[in-house]
Amino acid sequence: MGRNGHSRSNTGWIGRTAYLASAIALMTAAGAVAQDMSQDQPVPEPYPTRIDGYQLVRVWIDQPSDMRIVDRLTDDIWSHHVGPDGAIDILVSPEQMTLLGQSRLPAVVLNDDVQALIDAEWARLHSPTRVGHDGGQSILGDDWYLDFKTYDEVMAYLDELAARNPDIATVVEIGTSIEGRLMKGIEIRGLNASANCEEVLFNGNQHAREWVTPMSSTYIAEQLIDGYGVDPDLTAIVDTYAITVVPISNPDGYSYTWTNYRLWRKNRRNNGDGSFGIDLNRNWEYEWGGVGSSGNPNSDLYRGTDPFSEPETQALRDYILDRPNMTMHIDIHSYGQLVLYPWCFSNQRIEDYETFRSMAVAISDAALAVHGKYYRPGQWYSDLYPSSGTMIDWCYGARSGMMTYNIELRDTGSYGFLLPPEQILPTAQELFAGLVTMMQTGYEARPMLDVSELVYGSQAQLRGGRMTPGMTAYFIYSLTGEGSTYVPQLDVTLSLAKPVLGGSATVGNDGIASLVKPLPGSGPPRIIWVQAAEQQRVSNLITTQINN
Ligand SMILES: [Zn+2]
Missing domain, CATH: 3.40.630.10 (Zn peptidases)
Structure with missing residues (x-):
């Protein structure tokens, strides 16, 4: 890992000590109150799954082949995202650490003893003087945020x-x-x-x-x-x-x-x-x-x-x-x-x-x-x-x-x-x-169209949401496919080719318009494209199939 890795590792250790010290100070302050109530509580066992020797490591990757090296090493990736400089955090066992060193990917240790952090947290949370918890009598107030x-x-x-x-x-x-x-x-x-x-x-x-x-x-x-x-x-x-x-x-x-x-x-x-x-x-x-x-x-x-x-x-x-x-x-x-x-x-x-x-x-x-x-x-x-x-x-x-x-x-x-x-x-x-x-x-999202399952001989149910109360909602379909069709009466451009008006409904006070439309008794399975629209606003496009 080189000297850089060791210095980061030391920084992590010092940081951990400071955090433990302040946690202990808090526990001492709150301790006297909670102690009596906790005497009857069973003493829980520490977590059975341990990761002794595991380290949290930041690795820098700059091409997909680097990421494949990481993927082969571990899937315990702590980052949700690769940093702008290509940094990614992974948890590695001692064996994986050796392999990582051989890979020559640039890396530093963020924490050289993750289990110690876990142990300290566990001890704090299971102490009879647990911060922010007075035995369950009350959980109101700012104390709630003093611990997990x-x-x-x-x-x-x-x-x-x-x-x-x-x-x-x-x-x-x-x-x-x-x-x-x-x-x-x-x-x-x-x-x-x-x-x-x-x-x-x-x-x-x-x-x-x-x-x-x-x-x-x-x-x-x-x-x-x-x-x-x-x-x-x-x-x-x-x-x-x-x-x-x-x-x-x-x-x-x-x-x-x-x-x-x-x-x-x-x-x-x-x-x-x-x-x-x-x-x-x-x-x-x-x-x-x-x-x-x-x-x-x-x-x-x-x-x-x-x-x-x-x-x-x-x-x-x-x-x-x-x-x-x-x-x-x-x-x-x-x-x-x-x-x-x-x-x-x-x-x-x-x-x-x-x-x-x-x-x-x-x-x-x-x-x-x-x-x-x-x-x-x-x-x-x-x-x-x-x-x-x-x-x-x-x-x-x-x-x-x-x-x-x-x-x-x-x-x-x-x-x-x-x-x-x-x-x-x-x-x-x-x-x-x-x-x-x-x-x-705020954000004005497009109208939201939902279409029920379409079966010949049954009713199709169409629902438009996020629409304007009192306006007329139009449910429009195509049996041809996607396209771009301007509708001057509504001043909207539909994503449909050769659109056909399926029906309309007045939008309720809840912003929702519903249309129930009977489908033909039978027919070949066919694809249908559907949109809902009102004046100057058009919904998502739904592509579905009418089945028997
Ligand atoms: Zn997450």
């Missing part, structure tokens, strides 16, 4: 948040994990929000080990609920949108990181071959199965046998599908301090590239202003690190241009997933500032 919280604690906190202001906050159960854990979220909707208000989704922790994401998610909900009727800006936001926050999108994986292996990433699907887990953020249907995902069940990037094979991704998908007026979304991850937008699977620019780019810069600026931390905006895809089957590609590609970002929270690699607890609240504040900026700026 378990799945049960986060779920209980959502109930408490809703109870603080039941007029505007409701706990929603969006699904159930493989092991039967509830996926709870909280929906916040102001008293003056209109029936057709736009909807926003923030979800954290698709990846289990990213512990700062549930904490930051609860902060979003707490700030919006407590700020309503108090802070004019937040009140306006809550009166504009219905906002759902799902802090833990992978409850089984998250629980596993608290009991068995701190660095687990995937869900807990039993793959039947001795391996466990599917990478939920490679399991989404849009461009599923392509680059940057793995067909190997042992891989940390395993995409599953089919798109949406997992109840956790199905639950999030259905929640979005049920809300055709949803226009904005952020998938919250760590680490790297990044604001990433689609595409993940392709180097092509999305149609709304300029809009997404400028919003990403605005989010980054807002985060920077809080504590001076820079979150780098950029398209997820890079030649060195593409991904497919991600949530944000689906939200954009399958949901008619929904505004969607993948935000990577702190840090930039000193601690990675093992973030010191002192950084929880500042990280949450940075994220929240970015989200407030996004919601204040």
Whole structure:
């Protein structure tokens, strides 16, 4: 590794000592109160899965063959993105470290004893003087952010948040994990929000080990609920949108990181071959199965046998599908301090590239202003690190241009997933500032068309969302194919060749227009192209097939 590697390694060690010292100081301060209540608690066992001797290493790559060397070495890649200088963080065993040295890729050690960080964190969290936790009597107040919280604690906190202001906050159960854990979220909707208000989704922790994401998610909900009727800006936001926050999108994986292996990433699907887990953020249907995902069940990037094979991704998908007026979304991850937008699977620019780019810069600026931390905006895809089957590609590609970002929270690699607890609240504040900026700026997404399965002799159901209440929605189809056809009466250009009007409907107060149309009794299977339009606005194009 050379001298450079050793000096980075030493820096990491000094940093760790400082963090331990401050954590101990905090524990001592809070200790006396909590001690009595904790005496009856069973003493938990440390994590059975250990990684003694493993090191966190930053490697610099500048061509695809370098990335293949890394891929052959390990799939435990901690970075979500290759840095602008080609840096990528990987966890390596002593044997892999030797091979890495032989590869001659430039590298430095960020942390030479990751297990020691894990052990220190475990000891802190299982101390009777655990910071920010007084034995379960109350979890209100700023103490919540003094240390990380378990799945049960986060779920209980959502109930408490809703109870603080039941007029505007409701706990929603969006699904159930493989092991039967509830996926709870909280929906916040102001008293003056209109029936057709736009909807926003923030979800954290698709990846289990990213512990700062549930904490930051609860902060979003707490700030919006407590700020309503108090802070004019937040009140306006809550009166504009219905906002759902799902802090833990992978409850089984998250629980596993608290009991068995701190660095687990995937869900807990039993793959039947001795391996466990599917990478939920490679399991989404849009461009599923392509680059940057793995067909190997042992891989940390395993995409599953089919798109949406997992109840956790199905639950999030259905929640979005049920809300055709949803226009904005952020998938919250760590680490790297990044604001990433689609595409993940392709180097092509999305149609709304300029809009997404400028919003990403605005989010980054807002985060920077809080504590001076820079979150780098950029398209997820890079030649060195593409991904497919991600949530944000689906939200954009399958949901008619929904505004969607993948935000990577702190840090930039000193601690990675093992973030010191002192950084929880500042990280949450940075994220929240970015989200407030996004919601204040707003985004007019295209109308959203959904079409039911089409079977001869049955009814076709067409639904347009994000449309203008009181306007007429037109459902238009083509049996010829895609094309470009200007319709002067509506002042829109359809992506259809030889379009035919299928029917029209008045848009309701909820911004939704529905049309039910009987299909012919029988016929040959044929492809049909469909769009919805209103004055000057046109939806996504749906290509589907009429079957018998
Ligand atoms: Zn992640």
